[in-house]
Amino acid sequence: MIQEPETLYKLMILYMLEKVNFPLTNSQLSNFFLDKEYTTYFTLQSVLTELTEAKLITSRLVGNSTHYEITDEGKEALDFFGSSISDAAVADMNEYLEANKFSMRSEAGVTAEYFKIGSEGFTVHCSAREGKSTILSIDISVPDEKAAETMCANWKHCSQKIYSHLMHTLMNRPES
Numbered sequence: 001m002i003q004e005p006e007t008l009y010k011l012m013i014l015y016m017l018e019k020v021n022f023p024l025t026n027s028q029l030s031n032f033f034l035d036k037e038y039t040t041y042f043t044l045q046s047v048l049t050e051l052t053e054a055k056l057i058t059s060r061l062v063g064n065s066t067h068y069e070i071t072d073e074g075k076e077a078l079d080f081f082g083s084s085i086s087d088a089a090v091a092d093m094n095e096y097l098e099a100n101k102f103s104m105r106s107e108a109g110v111t112a113e114y115f116k117i118g119s120e121g122f123t124v125h126c127s128a129r130e131g132k133s134t135i136l137s138i139d140i141s142v143p144d145e146k147a148a149e150t151m152c153a154n155w156k157h158c159s160q161k162i163y164s165h166l167m168h169t170l171m172n173r174p175e176s
Contacts, residue, residue: 006047013057013068014057014070014078015085015093016032018070019097027065036092057070111155112124113125113152114151121143122148123139
């Protein structure tokens with residue numbers, strides 16, 4: 001049995017990342033651990049940092065959100081030590097992942113961020129992923145930061161409509 005709670009939290013994070021085929025955000029992991037009262041926010045952040053430094057997970061900043069994915073090394077560690085997670089904790093994680101699967105996938109799969117490009121304005125990068133595959137990626141130049149912020153904010157709500165429109169337009173023969 002695991003003696004140190006932080007070791008259990010690390011295994012639980014690896015388990016959750018292994019169970020989904022998309023990255024989980026810091027917010028999604030925090031919601032689970034805090035709602036179920038497994039640990040504090042600061043302990044969780046420390047554990048995530050240790051997992052990243054040990055290369056058991058990767059982190060990527062997308063806009064204002066950190067996205068985590070399990071590495072091959074993390075999968076090996078989980079295979080070796082995963083049986084140490086209690087059945088009750090596994091049940092809690094499975095229940096949380098099942099109940100929130102759609103919203104978590106949507107949140108992780110549709111992202112938008114912007115970058116300043118010299119004195120010429122900003123580039124807005126919008127993407128939509130299905131699992132680990134990018135299904136749409138768009139870079140758009142805009143003149144100012146306000147326009148970039150607006151586009152990023154609207155992307156989550158409009159991405160499906162834009163994807164459908166692009167597919168329909170590109171798949172149909174253009175009128176002469």
